[in-house]
Amino acid sequence: MPPDYKKLYEIVCDLYSDTDHFYYGQWDETFYTLRVFETCKMLIKRTRNKIEEEIILTAAIFHDIGKTKLDTEKKIKNEWDTHPNYGAEITRKILRKQGYSNGFVEKVVYLVKHHDNRPGKVEMVRSSELKILQDADLLADMGIASFVRPFLYSGKNKRKTIDNVNYIKTTRSHDGGISKENLYRLNLKSSKRLAIKFIKESDRxxxxxxxMTQSELVE
Ligand SMILES: [Fe+2]
Ligand SMILES: [Fe+2]
Structure with a gap:
């Protein structure tokens, strides 16, 4: 039987709902988790490697759950890099409680723990599963999602819409920190192709x- 993805998603959404920072606005993990899950599916479809789909999709649901331990501005700023380790612990606890086998749990935990150890940041041998999760995590933040994010931020931080549009003009790209020049952060060729498509989408x-916001009223 495949994992009960919906149930696992509900469990992580419940945990996010107890936080101040990861339940709405620009860091709404209930949205990004769903997008990483669906983006993993896109990449799974495009791979020719033999992969363990259930491990990837379960890890997608849990990958950022460690952020629930960083729910203050200070921790977000200073301890961000600890979220994969926290996430690994939380994931192990929940999956065990839900009755998943040890072998399954540890494979998922491994992906959660290393999801942020990307090319350009950490040198390591990556499994096909890890490559897909890492790339999906970046791709999920691109395209339409990257267009929407600054507006979520502006709403949460009471910045005017016009000011927000002007702010976007001053930044090169919101595509998860990915521009055409730094596609090296992605593992797979198919991810790079998708990234280019998504960047075009958000540019458009x-x-x-x-x-739309060009007007003599604000010149
Ligand atoms: Fe993360
Ligand atoms: Fe993420």
Missing amino acids: LNNKIFK
């Missing part, structure tokens, strides 16, 4: 809203 949307 941004250009549209730049035009």
Whole structure:
């Protein structure tokens, strides 16, 4: 029987709902978790390697759960890199409690623990499963999601919409920190192709809203 993804998603959403920072606005993990899960599916479809799909999709649901331990501005700023380790612990506890086998649990925990150890940051041998999760995590933040994110931020931080549009103009890219120049952070060729497509998508949307807000009233 495949894992009960919906139930696991509900469990992590419950944990996020107890936080101040990861339940709404620009860091709404109930949204990003769903997007990473679905983006993993896109990459799984495109791979020719033999992979353990259930491990990847379960890890997608849990990968950022460690952020629930960093629910203050200070911790977010200073301890961000600890979230995969916290996440590994929380994931192990929940999956064991849900009755998953030890072998299954440890494979998922491994992906959660290393999801942030990307090319360019850490040198390591990556399994096909880890490559997919790492890439999906970045891709999920690109395209339409990256267009929306600054607006979520502006709402949460009471920044005016027009000011927000002007802010977007001053930044090169919101695509999860990915621009065409730093595609090296992605593992797979298929991810790079998708990233280029997504960057075009957000560029198009941004250009549209730049035009929409051009007015003598704000010149
Ligand atoms: Fe993360
Ligand atoms: Fe993530």
